[in-house]
Amino acid sequence: MLTDLTDDLAARLAADLPDAARREVAERYLDEPRGNRHGRAGAVFAPGTTEEVATILRFAHENRIAVVPYGGGTGLVGGQLTDEGTVPLVLSLERMSKIRAVHPGENVLVAEAGAILADVQEAAAEADRLFPLSLASEGSARLGGLMATNAGGVNVLRYGNARDLTLGIEAVLPDGTIVNALRRLRKDNTGYDLRHLMVGAEGTLGIITAVSLRLFQRPAKQGVAMLVVDSPAAAQELLQRAQHATGGGVSAFELISGQGLRFQVEAGLDVRQPFAEIPEWCVLVDLGLPEAMDPETVLEDLFAAALEDELVSDGVIAQSAAQADALWQVRESIPEGNKRVGAIASHDISLPLGAIPDFLETAATRLQEAQGPIRINAFGHLGDGNLHFNQFPPEGETKADHAHKRDAISRIVHDLVHEMEGSFSAEHGVGRLKVDELERYGDPGKLIAMRTLKDALDPHGIMNPGAVLRAR
Amino acid sequence: MLTDLTDDLAARLAADLPDAARREVAERYLDEPRGNRHGRAGAVFAPGTTEEVATILRFAHENRIAVVPYGGGTGLVGGQLTDEGTVPLVLSLERMSKIRAVHPGENVLVAEAGAILADVQEAAAEADRLFPLSLASEGSARLGGLMATNAGGVNVLRYGNARDLTLGIEAVLPDGTIVNALRRLRKDNTGYDLRHLMVGAEGTLGIITAVSLRLFQRPAKQGVAMLVVDSPAAAQELLQRAQHATGGGVSAFELISGQGLRFQVEAGLDVRQPFAEIPEWCVLVDLGLPEAMDPETVLEDLFAAALEDELVSDGVIAQSAAQADALWQVRESIPEGNKRVGAIASHDISLPLGAIPDFLETAATRLQEAQGPIRINAFGHLGDGNLHFNQFPPEGETKADHAHKRDAISRIVHDLVHEMEGSFSAEHGVGRLKVDELERYGDPGKLIAMRTLKDALDPHGIMNPGAVLRAR
Missing domain, CATH: 3.30.465.10 (Uridine Diphospho-n-acetylenolpyruvylglucosamine Reductase; domain 3)
Structure with a gap:
């Protein structure tokens, strides 16, 4: 039903737009961060106004041309490029940045x-x-x-x-x-x-x-700490306490597994480890509080009570902005450590909060039973029930040695997430990478409704075909 | 395109449902709180399960029967009953209350x-x-x-x-x-x-x-105060300060006009007025704070600084839960006072926060120029930019004396709201009462998209016809 964006068609459209709207088909429009796919483009247009966007879409609608919208190109699920179907028009928003x-x-x-x-x-x-x-x-x-x-x-x-x-x-x-x-x-x-x-x-x-x-x-005061927790369940209890003590003043609460920290060491990253011995689980707590509260006191009280109740066993409370930044750097270096070690499979999942401890145990058991010794790094936004849950080869082996296990691993992980009423995509979206998952795990009624909406608003299927819903 | 729900059709549907799902067509399904409209129903069904809801809608879809959903019947814009078009089926959710x-x-x-x-x-x-x-x-x-x-x-x-x-x-x-x-x-x-x-x-x-x-x-501590403010703009500044002082701990911040309080006195309501002299504007502030903060201290500090800066001139800080309740009762009695005095016209509007002071002045001027002496009661959720903005007859005259002005008043109010990029329905919805307004003020592109979505999901137009979008 769609047709390739030929040079002729592109030239016809270009004639209706200012010269600045036509861009070179540069490599960056065709790449994506994880390097899994390479896109195509008959032409790249970067409209300067909403009216110009309308001109482009009207043209694509009338001529049945696929349009792939392009923002910063940072998506992780292949939503920003297509390597299938007709040759598309890439529509970049880069000139509308005011x-x-x-x-x-x-x-x-x-x-x-x-x-x-x-x-x-x-x-x-x-x-x-x-x-x-x-x-x-x-x-x-x-x-x-x-x-x-x-x-x-x-x-x-x-x-x-x-x-x-x-x-x-x-x-x-x-x-x-x-x-x-x-x-x-x-x-x-x-x-x-x-x-x-x-x-x-x-x-x-x-x-x-x-x-x-x-x-x-902006909160008047910030407090940052990294606390060694007994378990993910202990971390959840700690979060509830922190929320109660601050009246909802927890800005971030990130779960970090020892595996993630060991990868930083293994990969030789320049990250100052906060604990002499790498703990199995720790959390990064970031509080944003009003003038009348003292973040250090709040964190000390929280820590002392949690220590007493054996939820935590060690901790570092930042005494300066530089120390706070250093603790955040530990968290932010996890993806780089992962990248250097090389993940076999990566997952961006969410779960009902109460299911997380059970998920972590059951998933590890199932994966190891089915796939032998692999290493797991689970980390992320615990308060949202959102974990990045990634699998790695045993030390000394490479990603390539285990690449064939990827689909089976993802199936095990996503099946379990589905059993536990979670989501196979918490924050990254569906893109082109997870269309199969959406068909497999999505509610049938929801899929029917989605298709109805898509067909109604985009009867020719020009908009980002193959993303979210299968192109047809 | 739709057909009346006849007794025959109702009986056919009833045969597919448990006996308990068929209800008497009681008066409450046909009334609404403001008494502006009276509905009709060929039958009332109250399904007990989601499957039964599906059975009813499938039947209505196949037989082209209008369905009016009915919850608590408390809507203020006529969304819960229809007095036009074919005789509908009323679908009440009352039996699905678990x-x-x-x-x-x-x-x-x-x-x-x-x-x-x-x-x-x-x-x-x-x-x-x-x-x-x-x-x-x-x-x-x-x-x-x-x-x-x-x-x-x-x-x-x-x-x-x-x-x-x-x-x-x-x-x-x-x-x-x-x-x-x-x-x-x-x-x-x-x-x-x-x-x-x-x-x-x-x-x-x-x-x-x-x-x-x-x-x-639940916040560990509550603090409630009623403060006399110099103006709505002063109230907005006070809210910003309260948010800053509490780290976003303001649970409610309600603007109250002197007119609303005078109506309470005029109507003889049993409400203890917090100020000896009724102020032109005051606000009800409700804070929900963590254990480590003292609401009274926060409110006293806020009040003292605002007094110094001439944002406020008087105030009452509740010293007990009973006093807090009494202050809330003043706010909550405003609608009853309005009702007793009798509004000519009522509006549920929202505005960009920065536009509110100008709106209040300009609206009063325009209304009085066009409609002569009327009284205005503006009150509501100031922090959300949401005002209930109602017009009343001069003292000693009645709503009926001025009823003919209603449409002209609403036009003046809603035109100004539209000029100022506000909304003619902040929280009550469109229902059947404001379909004209939606057509007049709604963005044309949005209306096209809404119609497309409606036609796609409800091709026969059975669902609540005439609400939000005009029936056809």
Whole structure:
């Protein structure tokens, strides 16, 4: 039903757009961070305005051309490139990167979809406000992609994910219709919430062109600690206590496994290990508190009581911003350690909070029974029930030695997640990598409804074909 | 295209359902709180299970019968009854009122859509948790309706509206397809978010049958004060300061106008006025704080600094739970005072926070210029930018004397709200009462998309016809 974007078609479209909108088909549009796929593009267009986005989609709709939206290119599930089907048009938001307005009194920021996350964070900080979305790729990820994939990160526990931070959107539907719902209201009950339909649709229902975002007051004081916990269950109890003691002031609460720290050592990373002996489990706690509370006292009291109750056995409480940064660096170096050691399989799962301890035990048992000795690094956003759960070869062996086990490992992990009513994609999305999983584990009624919505809004299937739903 | 629900058709459907599912067509299914409309029903069915809901919708879909969903019947915009079109089937959720599970360790509660809000609050409290959705009708409003209308209330500022409190839903689509997305996960990026499409759709895209909800730890300490503010702008500055001082610990922040208090006196309500002289503007502040903070000290410090800066001029800080309740009673008696005096017109609007002071002045000027001397009571959820903005006759005259001005008043108010990029329905929804407004003020692209979604999911238009979108 779709047709290749030929040079002729691209030239016809280019004639309707300013010269600046046509880009070279550079390699970066065709690569993705994990190097699993390589995309194609008949042409790359980078519109400068919402109207130009509408012109492109109208043309693609009329001529049945596949459109692959491209933000910062940092997605981990292949949503930003296609190596199947017809030759697509790549639509990059890079020229729509303006921050349109900051309203500190309203705690609102309005920006175009091509704005880079770090720039948005900075614009908020300049107005003495916090935009709390924060993740590893923030230096290159762009708002449109972050919203389209409903990005998560370390501060979801307190401030919510990309969806929760979005007050309004402007978007272009597949047929070129512009939807202006770029409101900066906290409450608006006037009809279906298109914002939430576009957020998380991964570019399959249209293009988000601008967003209005929630900002927050910056906490007056920060407290950071790394505590050795007896078990993941102990970590969960500790989190409840920390929330109670601070009235919900826990900004981040990250679970770290000893395996992750041992990988840092094994890979020779320049990371100062906080404990003389690497513990089996520890947590990074980050508190954001008002002026009237002292973070160190709160953390000391929390630690003392947890020590008494044998939830924790050791800990480091940062005494300076530099120490806080050093503890965060331990957490943030985990992916690099993983990368150097080389994962056989990676999973971005979420579980009901109560199921996590059982999951960790059962998954390890099942994996080792079926696949022999492999190493597991489980880490991540414990308060959200979101774990990155990755498998590695035994020491001295390589990823390549075990690559053939990848699918079987993922099946074991995702089957168990499904049994426990969890999700096979907590924050990374479906993209092209997990379409099979969605078909396997998705609720049949939900899949029917999704297909109905897709066919209604995008009858020719031009928008990011093959992502989320199978192309047809 | 639709057909009346005749006795024959009702009997055929009844044969497929347990006896208990057929209800008398009682008056309560046909009334609404403001008495503006009177509904009709060929039959009332109250299914006991999700499967029975599916049976009913499948039948209605096949036979082209209008279905009006009915929760607690407390909606204020006529979404729960129809007096136009074919004779409908009323589908009441009253028999699906079970609280299925409470997971205090996860801060999650799962309940059927017919559960009454007060019962849900109580079940949470029994598990030492808070379900923060709170509004005047909580003793009879049911979850399904609250979710379908994305209800708000006094705690949205801190905890979000019904949408934000919903982790997952189970729903039945118009053709009888059951969607099971009743997850209790904090993060789940596996496809389009049907939850958010059903929430706020006011029963026009299907029936919500169960929800999983976020719970919260109950704040250790509460502090309540009523402070006389110099102006709405001063109130906004005070809120920012209160948020900063408490790290986001403001549970509610309600603006109260002197007019609302004078109405209480005029109507002879048994409400103890907190100030000897009724102030022009005051605010009710409710803080929920951790153990380590003292609410009275926080409120005293806030008050002293605001007095110094001439933001406030007087105030009462509750010294006991009874005093806190008494202050809340002042706020909660405003609607009763309004009712007794008799409003010519009522509006549930939201505005960008920065626009509120200007709106209040400009609206008063325009209304008085066009309609002569009328009295205005503006009150509500200032932190959310959500005001209830109601007009009344001069003292000694009646609502009936001025009833003819109603439409003109609403036009002036809503035109100004629209100019200022606000919403004509902040928390009450569109229902049947505000369909004209949605057509007048709604973004054309959004309306196109809404119609596309409605036609796709409900091709025969059986679900709550005439609500939100015009029936056709």
